[in-house]
Amino acid sequence: MAPSIPTEQYAQVFEKNGGPLEYKKIPVAKPAPDEVLVNIKFSGVCHTDLHALNGDWPLATKLPLVGGHEGAGVVVAKGNLAQDIEIGDHVGVKWINGSCLACSFCQQSDEPLCAHALLSGYTVDGSFQQYAIAKAAHVARIDKSIPLDAIAPVLCAGITVYKGLKESGARPGETVAIVGAGGGLGSLACQYAKAMGLQVIGIDTGEDKKKMVTGELGAETFIDFAKSTNLVKDVQAATADGLGPHAVLLVAVNEKPFQQAAEYVRPRGTVVCIGLPAGAYLRAPVFESVIKMVTIKGSYVGNRKDTAEALEFYRRGLIKAPYKVVGLSELPMVYEKMRAGAIAGRYVLDTSK
Ligand code: 8ID
Ligand code: ZN
Ligand code: ZN
Numbered sequence: 423m424a425p426s427i428p429t430e431q432y433a434q435v436f437e438k439n440g441g442p443l444e445y446k447k448i449p450v451a452k453p454a455p456d457e458v459l460v461n462i463k464f465s466g467v468c469h470t471d472l473h474a475l476n477g478d479w480p481l482a483t484k485l486p487l488v489g490g491h492e493g494a495g496v497v498v499a500k501g502n503l504a505q506d507i508e509i510g511d512h513v514g515v516k517w518i519n520g521s522c523l524a525c526s527f528c529q530q531s532d533e534p535l536c537a538h539a540l541l542s543g544y545t546v547d548g549s550f551q552q553y554a555i556a557k558a559a560h561v562a563r564i565d566k567s568i569p570l571d572a573i574a575p576v577l578c579a580g581i582t583v584y585k586g587l588k589e590s591g592a593r594p595g596e597t598v599a600i601v602g603a604g605g606g607l608g609s610l611a612c613q614y615a616k617a618m619g620l621q622v623i624g625i626d627t628g629e630d631k632k633k634m635v636t637g638e639l640g641a642e643t644f645i646d647f648a649k650s651t652n653l654v655k656d657v658q659a660a661t662a663d664g665l666g667p668h669a670v671l672l673v674a675v676n677e678k679p680f681q682q683a684a685e686y687v688r689p690r691g692t693v694v695c696i697g698l699p700a701g702a703y704l705r706a707p708v709f710e711s712v713i714k715m716v717t718i719k720g721s722y723v724g725n726r727k728d729t730a731e732a733l734e735f736y737r738r739g740l741i742k743a744p745y746k747v748v749g750l751s752e753l754p755m756v757y758e759k760m761r762a763g764a765i766a767g768r769y770v771l772d773t774s775k
Contacts, residue, residue, distance in 0.1 A: 424499075425496075425499075425509065427450060427459070427498055427499060429450055430448065430449060430450065431551055432445065432447060432551065432552055432750060433446065433547075433550060433750075434488065434489065434550040434753045435486050435487065435488055436486060436489075437486045438485060439474075439476060440475070443475070443757075445751045448488070448551065450553045451547075451553070451555050453499055453504075454555075455502050455504075456501055456504060456520075456557055456558055457500070457501050457504065457520075457555050457557055457558060458497045458504055458507060458556060458557075459497070459498050459554075460495045460497055460553065460554050460555075460561065461495045461497075461498045462493040462494070462515065462549045462554050463494060463496065463772070463773060464493075464495075464570050464773065465490045465492055465493045465549035465574055465770065466575040466768050466771075467490070467768070467771060468578045468606060468607075469606065469607075469675055469697075469760060470517070470578070470698070471490060471548075472760050472761070474543060475489065476700070478698075478700035479698065479700065481544075483545070484544070487544070488543065488547035488549075488550050488551045489543040489544075489548050489549075489550045490543040490771075491516055491519075491542035491543040491549060491577070491578050492514075492549060492577040492770075493516075493554055494512070494514050495512070496510060496511070496512055496513075497510065497512075497513055497561075500558060501558070503558070504558030507561070511563070512563075512566055513556075513562060514561060514573065514577040515577070516560070516577045516578060516723070516729065517534075517543075517723050518533055518542075519541060519542040519545075519546050519548075520556065520559070520560050521533040521538060521540070521557075525538070531725045531726070531727060532725065533725050534723045534725065535722075542556065550750060551750075552750075559726075562577055562733060563730065564733060565737050568736060568737055571770050573733065573736060574768075574770045575606060575745055575768040575770065576610065576732055576736050576741065579609075579768065580610045580736065581728055581732045582723050583671065584732040585724035585725075585732075586671050587611065587614055587615055587618055587620070587694075588728070589694055589721045590694045592615075592668050592692070594618065595619060595621075596667075597621040597622075597669075598667055599625060599669070599686070599687075600615065600624050600671050601672045601673060602626060602673035602697060603622075603631070603635045603639070603673075604635055604767075605675075606765070606768040608624070608626065608635075609639055609743050610743045611673060612635060612639035612641050613640075613740070613743050614732075616639075617740040617741065620669075622642055623641065623643045623644075623657060623667055624636070624644045625645045625647055625674075625679070626646070627646050627647055627649075627763075628648075630766045631766050632644045634744060638744065642660075647679070653686070654682060661688070665689065666687050666689075667687060667688060668691050668692070669691060669692045670691070670694065672693065674697050675698075676702075677701075677703070680697075680704050681706070683706075684711050685706075685707065689714040689715060691716060691717070692716075692718075693706075693718045694719055694720075695721070696720075706718060743767060744766065744767035744768070747770045747772050748769060748771060748772070749775030750771045752775075753771060
């Protein structure tokens with residue numbers, strides 16, 4: 423029996439960058455021929471959603487906007503071109519909501535680079551609502567054995583850090599420094615890095631994050647950037663031979679660590695930039711970068727294959743990242759904590775509350 427779809431639903435909406443956020447009823451959209459309508463059950467809150475609300479980046483958001491791009495739910499309607507997906511399937515509405523599938527980037531599975539990519543919770547309405555639209559070709563396929571609240575953070579944070587770790591070229595047995603290890607992306611990065619056979623140096627601040635990073639997330643070392651008087655020396659000293667980590671994953675929302683990483687990364691090491699602090703610039707010493715043959719690169723979410731692989735790590739029980747569930751109506755509280763850097767792990771919104 424086809425699920426009954428209401429005409430109205432609850433959503434978190436803002437009319438202009440900077441807010442305010444309004445929790446209110448808005449109409450439920452209808453899917454185009456190549457789209458699905460997803461009854462979002464849970465949505466993770468990524469720092470990107472706060473950047474979108476703030477208007478932090480040199481890329482305009484749709485306005486008014488429903489944010490959110492870690493939406494896990496159930497397909498309740500589909501267009502007639504959506505052939506390989508059924509009503510009742512569990513899917514994820516992720517950052518890449520759709521892409522043209524025809525340009526040279528899409529042809530080589532680099533759909534995040536597609537000039538026509540649609541971005542959930544940024545250029546199209548996202549998952550901070552009970553019913554969201556996405557292109558059928560792009561929704562993440564979620565195995566029904568996976569709980570929808572737990573998988574929500576994987577739909578952006580997990581995919582992104584898994585891709586970033588692959589881009590780093592780090593191999594099993596090598597060491598990766600995760601900068602921002604206690605946050606949403608960082609906590610998942612620790613887990614994926616462990617599952618990929620890497621040793622982890624977690625860098626962040628505070629006792630809660632330290633306990634989580636070295637405890638349940640299994641990092642070998644934690645360095646508190648607010649307490650360290652010589653971060654470069656401390657990070658290098660945390661590797662067995664003192665030469666520094668083979669790779670650095672930058673997932674912090676602060677410019678300073680982007681300036682430090684090339685100094686402590688190991689010769690021939692790779693610095694992967696993922697965090698997107700507002701107005702920030704990369705700065706690295708030319709001399710050391712050259713004579714150490716350092717690679718500095720960006721990494722941006724992941725393609726559909728990275729998505730399937732990141733979800734498969736979860737299904738196999740290799741990833742257990744920490745999250746807290748609160749109601750969709752409580753999004754402003756989550757943003758307040760995020761601004762204060764007071765979230766260890768991820769908040770997940772239950773759209774029924
Ligand atoms: O595809 C991408 N490149 C992508 C995908 C998803 C998210 C990029 N992002 C970006 C977000 O837009 C955001 O800028 O990654 C960044 C991190 O997102 P998040 O993990 O959702 O943010 P968070 O949960 O607030 O965690 C940030 C952590 O950084 C720590 C904080 O303490 C927090 O735990 N941190 C900061 I701020 N400064 C630090 C420093 N100097 C630091 N950790 C280490 N050193
Ligand atoms: Zn995100
Ligand atoms: Zn394209």
